[in-house]
Amino acid sequence: MTNWIHAGPTVVAAFLASLVEFVEAFTIVLAAGTVRGWRGAWAGVVAALAALALIVLAGGSVLERFPLGQLRLGVGILLLLFGMRWLRKSTLRAAGIIALHDESAAYSSEAATLRTGASHAGGFDIIAATTAFNGVLVEGIEVVFIVIATGAASHLIIPASVGAVAAGIVVLSMGFLLRAPLTRVPENWLKFTVGVLLSAFGTLWIGESAGIPWPGGDASIVWLAGLYLCSALAAASWVGRSHT
Amino acid sequence: MSATSHSIRSPAQWVVGFFIDDGMSALLTIAWIGIVLAIARVMPNQAWQGVLLAGGLSTLFVISIILRVRRTR
Numbered sequence: 158m159t160n161w162i163h164a165g166p167t168v169v170a171a172f173l174a175s176l177v178e179f180v181e182a183f184t185i186v187l188a189a190g191t192v193r194g195w196r197g198a199w200a201g202v203v204a205a206l207a208a209l210a211l212i213v214l215a216g217g218s219v220l221e222r223f224p225l226g227q228l229r230l231g232v233g234i235l236l237l238l239f240g241m242r243w244l245r246k247s248t249l250r251a252a253g254i255i256a257l258h259d260e261s262a263a264y265s266s267e268a269a270t271l272r273t274g275a276s277h278a279g280g281f282d283i284i285a286a287t288t289a290f291n292g293v294l295v296e297g298i299e300v301v302f303i304v305i306a307t308g309a310a311s312h313l314i315i316p317a318s319v320g321a322v323a324a325g326i327v328v329l330s331m332g333f334l335l336r337a338p339l340t341r342v343p344e345n346w347l348k349f350t351v352g353v354l355l356s357a358f359g360t361l362w363i364g365e366s367a368g369i370p371w372p373g374g375d376a377s378i379v380w381l382a383g384l385y386l387c388s389a390l391a392a393a394s395w396v397g398r399s400h401t
Numbered sequence: 402m403s404a405t406s407h408s409i410r411s412p413a414q415w416v417v418g419f420f421i422d423d424g425m426s427a428l429l430t431i432a433w434i435g436i437v438l439a440i441a442r443v444m445p446n447q448a449w450q451g452v453l454l455a456g457g458l459s460t461l462f463v464i465s466i467i468l469r470v471r472r473t474r
């Protein structure tokens with residue numbers, strides 16, 4: 158029986174991280190479908206979803222063979238790599254070192270690239286299919302990784318999956334209503350928050366795998382997240398001041 | 402990671418980029434994790450092991466920011 162209060166940080170991390178990935182995948186598919194045609198774009202989406210299902214099935218059976226300690230170490234290291242990458246990028250964006258992500262600009266750039274491809278005569282468009290396939294597969298792998306990483310090491314795969322599916326429903330609903338790139342999603346702050354959470358989870362699992370006792374037990378995820386939050390805010394402030 | 406870069410890169414190229422191209426290399430990060438973990442495990446006071454591990458890994462984050470800023474300049 159899942160304790161949903163205990164699973165709260167896992168659901169939130171999976172939801173927010175998946176939200177970012179779904180928005181990026183949606184932008185790519187929207188550009189491919191609008192510029193090159195929806196038949197090819199949908200074919201790419203379906204093929205990518207089938208590939209993702211195979212990856213989940215294969216990955217799940219492989220993960221079951223690992224002892225929990227090794228699984229936590231591997232997942233912890235990957236979470237830390239992934240989380241710090243997002244946190245570093247969003248911190249540098251907050252400090253003004255690199256440009257903020259602009260979903261509208263990403264869409265325009267993607268659409269311009271797609272228009273340069275050879276035209277097709279109404280039938281199946283391979284460029285639309287390939288673009289949608291690559292976009293959905295890459296973002297989808299990240300969603301799968303996030304769900305496994307936040308859920309597998311603590312037997313919380315179902316809460317993590319609920320978070321990811323909820324994010325998918327939110328993005329698809331918004332996309333269906335707006336039929337335009339989701340430019341009002343605060344992507345940088347989402348990445349910042351997710352970077353903090355994933356780094357904290359990564360640190361927690363690495364310590365658990367080595368048998369290190371955490372002050373506060375499972376609740377230590379709170380002070381670990383606070384530590385990364387303070388580090389990132391201090392770094393953004395310091396970098397921002399020294400940059401101007 | 403922009404939408405544009407994803408459509409140009411294949412998933413395989415993205416995986417290579419993630420582990421090799423992104424600022425501080427993943428290998429360096431893993432080496433740091435190993436060093437901090439080894440130091441934390443030999444600390445006699447168990448209560449401080451977690452604190453040292455968390456402090457060491459958050460320091461890694463700050464160092465990666467400094468390295469990236471210096472590279473950007």
